[in-house]
Amino acid sequence: ALLEKPISKRRDSEAVQKAKILYASCMNENKIEKADVKPLLSILKHSPFRWPVLESNIGPEGLWSERRFSLVQALATLRGQYSSSVFIRLYVAADDKISNRYILKLDQASLSLASREDYLQNTTDAKSYRDAFLQFMVDTAVLLGANASRAESDMKSVLKLEVKIAEIMIPYENRTSEVMYNKMNISELSAMIPQFDWLGYIKKVIDTKLYPELKDIGPSENVIVRVPQYFKDLFRILENEKKKTLANYLVWRMVSSRLFNLSRRFQYRWLEFSRVIHGTTTLLPQWDKCVDLVENALPYVVGKMFVNAHFQEDKKEMMEELTEGIRWAFIDILEKENDWMDSETKRKAHEKAKAVMAKVGYPQFIMNDTYINEDIKTLKFTESDYFGNVLQTRKYAAQSDFYWLRKEVPKTEWFTSPTTVNAFYSASTNQIRFPAGELQKPFFWGTEYPRSLSYGAIGVIVGHEFTHGFDNNGRKYDKNGNLDPWWTTDSEEKFKEKTKCMINQYNNYYWKQAGLYVKGKRTLAENIADNGGLREAFRAYRKWIAEKRGGEEEPLLPGLEFTHNQLFFLSYAHVRCNSFRPESAREQIYTGAHSPPQFRVIGAMSNFEEFRKAFSCPPNTTMNRGAESCRLW
Ligand SMILES: [Zn+2]
Numbered sequence: 001a002l003l004e005k006p007i008s009k010r011r012d013s014e015a016v017q018k019a020k021i022l023y024a025s026c027m028n029e030n031k032i033e034k035a036d037v038k039p040l041l042s043i044l045k046h047s048p049f050r051w052p053v054l055e056s057n058i059g060p061e062g063l064w065s066e067r068r069f070s071l072v073q074a075l076a077t078l079r080g081q082y083s084s085s086v087f088i089r090l091y092v093a094a095d096d097k098i099s100n101r102y103i104l105k106l107d108q109a110s111l112s113l114a115s116r117e118d119y120l121q122n123t124t125d126a127k128s129y130r131d132a133f134l135q136f137m138v139d140t141a142v143l144l145g146a147n148a149s150r151a152e153s154d155m156k157s158v159l160k161l162e163v164k165i166a167e168i169m170i171p172y173e174n175r176t177s178e179v180m181y182n183k184m185n186i187s188e189l190s191a192m193i194p195q196f197d198w199l200g201y202i203k204k205v206i207d208t209k210l211y212p213e214l215k216d217i218g219p220s221e222n223v224i225v226r227v228p229q230y231f232k233d234l235f236r237i238l239e240n241e242k243k244k245t246l247a248n249y250l251v252w253r254m255v256s257s258r259l260f261n262l263s264r265r266f267q268y269r270w271l272e273f274s275r276v277i278h279g280t281t282t283l284l285p286q287w288d289k290c291v292d293l294v295e296n297a298l299p300y301v302v303g304k305m306f307v308n309a310h311f312q313e314d315k316k317e318m319m320e321e322l323t324e325g326i327r328w329a330f331i332d333i334l335e336k337e338n339d340w341m342d343s344e345t346k347r348k349a350h351e352k353a354k355a356v357m358a359k360v361g362y363p364q365f366i367m368n369d370t371y372i373n374e375d376i377k378t379l380k381f382t383e384s385d386y387f388g389n390v391l392q393t394r395k396y397a398a399q400s401d402f403y404w405l406r407k408e409v410p411k412t413e414w415f416t417s418p419t420t421v422n423a424f425y426s427a428s429t430n431q432i433r434f435p436a437g438e439l440q441k442p443f444f445w446g447t448e449y450p451r452s453l454s455y456g457a458i459g460v461i462v463g464h465e466f467t468h469g470f471d472n473n474g475r476k477y478d479k480n481g482n483l484d485p486w487w488t489t490d491s492e493e494k495f496k497e498k499t500k501c502m503i504n505q506y507n508n509y510y511w512k513q514a515g516l517y518v519k520g521k522r523t524l525a526e527n528i529a530d531n532g533g534l535r536e537a538f539r540a541y542r543k544w545i546a547e548k549r550g551g552e553e554e555p556l557l558p559g560l561e562f563t564h565n566q567l568f569f570l571s572y573a574h575v576r577c578n579s580f581r582p583e584s585a586r587e588q589i590y591t592g593a594h595s596p597p598q599f600r601v602i603g604a605m606s607n608f609e610e611f612r613k614a615f616s617c618p619p620n621t622t623m624n625r626g627a628e629s630c631r632l633w
Helices: 014-027 029-035 038-044 071-082 116-120 124-143 148-168 186-192 198-205 212-216 228-239 243-261 264-277 286-297 299-310 315-337 343-355 369-375 386-404 451-468 489-507 524-548 564-576 582-591 597-606 609-615
Strands: 088-095 098-108 183-185 222-225 357-361 424-426 431-435
Touching (some): 014 286, 014 299, 014 386, 029 386, 038 386, 071 198, 088 198, 088 386, 098 228, 124 148, 148 228, 186 222, 243 264, 286 299, 315 343, 315 357, 315 451, 424 451, 431 451, 451 524, 451 564, 489 524, 489 597, 524 597, 564 609
Parallel strands (some): 098 222, 357 431
Antiparallel strands (some): 088 098, 183 222, 424 431
């Protein structure tokens, strides 16, 4: 509704006017229907996106030529103009070992289907996904002018190529911070993988008209190569692949990400595909899609509008109370109950806990109109050109992280969109982050509600994020955010031993909706955070009762017989309440970092003695693991 209000040249900042124009262009469905396929066809008539499968069916200028095909150029345009990472993911982030400096990182990129298993398994599900995907590519090519049998054979080769890439991708469980830290300069990378012009690629991706200081990037530029083996295998595959198939694939990736910006008939074809792989039954209403577009394209502009309309500054006070309560509880547990960590490591854990910094609501800079207007000054939207506007937002997103490359990491700042309904831990800054979107019901309950509800919901979330600093990955980073081992070997061994219990516990949860078992190793970090968060928040709640109410329980809620300890746990379970279609349940198991919501509740609560006390759970039941309980923090 905020974006629908008419533009006021007097009241709205330049940035807000832009957001409203972008929204209006997206809502102009008549215009989008009339434009139909034209805006995409004009891209397909120019290098590097001439599409072999179309032959000369969209006119002679659309004819692809093998002789003129350049892999480097096509990949660089996808990344640099469309913010689309194919085969290679190039981005700027903090150097894990020098966390106040930015560096270029190279990683594997995602494929068309969400999980590797979709390409590799021979189950009925996986096969039906691949069939649906192939047919989707074929039909899309035909809608754009391809001959059907040509499309069929060309797209079969494209699918085969993606299967080959899926085979060499490094699985999530093997992607640990220390294994992925391979720092080298571009000339060393080129010596290791000589088939690809790495320097040429990087220089083509970065727009040095925007960032003249990056013209100096040369062979001595450092990069972190996160998956060296993947890249070696990748270019072995690519050099043996037909150029035509490579071009068909790269243009497919461009086409598929633009289908949503075309007329309805393309979106309905996507829906048919999505019905098979996600169980989706309808398209999002246009307004919903347009809000998403503007929110993603201009997160700080929409963020400020949201904060001004819906965020109450006094929420920061209760967040401060919760954060300090959690910090105290984590340290108290560490000092009083941790019997496996030696004193040297404990001292450092204590220091790290004290250094965790909380960011709440929104970053201050979004309130500075001059700064925000300047930040998006290259964006010039027009109400009548939705497709053109979208391309501008892609280019803007594609280039935005290079802004940081030569700058120092602003360790006390944060860059999270305020409308995000989620919370985060950042290892490189040792920050826990709670954007305004998360600080609403059912997570955040105001001071007019019992504290038990808030501690059980947002309190557990604060504890969860805090504990990420000490999970199987976060624990490797020190209080300054550097990947620098601070654990003694003995404490590290004991930690690893204890994680086995939790891996095992979650491995045994069978999720009916997905027809699959939870992946205990894959979800370990999140399970550690859930278990720690629940304990810390409960302890912080009891301390609040002891200190702020002299030990007297909060008044019971009228008509409910639950104690506040019970309400604390109910509030946590309430937050996790969710429902899944079988298709998305399956995807959650294969690609998600978290356990399914019901096991996020059962897993952590059944390990916790205060839960079984609150509900008098008999020993050795699902909700009371007794001596079998797993615990890290
Ligand atoms: Zn988490």
